[in-house]
């Protein structure tokens with residue numbers, strides 16, 4: 227039977243656990259003021275994205291206020307994820323500013339309509355938020371933290 231790729235539905239929430247959050251906080255702090263980035267692997271279940279693993283990737287952007295995931299690194303991660311029955315449900319990156327998609331993020335959100343988890347670092351606080359591009363609109367996705 228042929229495998230059919232279904233479009234990603236509108237996602238209302240992403241479920242992450244404490245460990246995922248701690249890892250992303252750590253990566254954000256470590257990389258600051260450059261942007262940290264990574265891929266969130268897991269499963270889509272209806273309108274929910276359930277995270278199983280966060281894999282950080284090198285930021286190969288030349289600018290310090292953007293991020294670019296190395297294509298070959300991404301390919302290796304996705305091949306391994308497929309072998310483990312996981313899919314890319316989200317993209318993580320951090321901002322040296324607020325946790326909102328930048329104008330540079332928007333075209334990439336359209337190409338990759340998974341859940342975009344953004345950590346913002348304003349003053350000494352780190353905020354997190356999630357968004358998805360769906361039908362030409364960027365809408366917020368609720369972050370649910372499982373303990």
Ligand SMILES: [Zn+2]
Pocket residue numbers: 319320321327328331
């Ligand atoms: Zn961004």
